[in-house]
Amino acid sequence: MFRKNEFVYDEFFDCYLCPQNQPLHFSTINRKGSREYKSTPSICQDCPLRPQCTISKSCQKVVTRHIWQDYLDQVEHLRHTEINRQIYKRRKETIERVFADAKEKHGLRWTNYRSLEKVAVHTMLTFAAINLKKLATWLDKGRKPFFFFAIFE
Known part of the structure; x- marks a missing residue:
């Protein structure tokens, strides 16, 4: 056919x-x-x-x-340009990694909650925990994030 x-x-x-x-x-x-x-x-x-x-x-x-x-x-044509290939490679290292970590290390592969509101709260708390871990890593290395100065000074 x-x-x-x-x-x-x-x-x-x-x-x-x-x-x-x-x-x-x-x-x-x-x-x-x-x-x-x-x-x-x-x-x-x-x-x-x-x-x-x-x-x-x-x-x-x-x-x-x-x-x-x-x-x-x-869009398909633009996806194959050189600059967009570089952007897509960078995406694997940044955005997709966060979702993969949330899924593998923080239990977002499934949920025990039944309503959309409860699942949304659980997801937001999970990503808040991930952000706190990132902040702790930054502070441990002696670096200060850009918003640190606005809050504590």
Whole structure:
């Protein structure tokens, strides 16, 4: 079966082109927020690639495209630039590490609480404890955090 990436999207005409260069025109937007592009059954019925394209009895191929796909494509392109690769490497060392520590060392893998409010309080207390541990480490090394001067002087 042909996959979605084997169909070419034409922005100007807002349609997809199948491997036989036949257009799939916009039909509707489904409940999931995707635009549906459908082929013309009379054209697909006589197509030599139909067995590789669709098994539909109506001889119609449907390709979906999310309504925000243009923006998703831009973000995907930016993600592969050199500066964003460096930023992502830095993220692994900073942000993701905090969540990993909270999950592994402070029991945030699961909860014993039943309401959203109680879980939120538990999570906030856990991160407060993590921040206190960081503060203790800073003070032990003789460094003073920037807010230390505002509080104690």
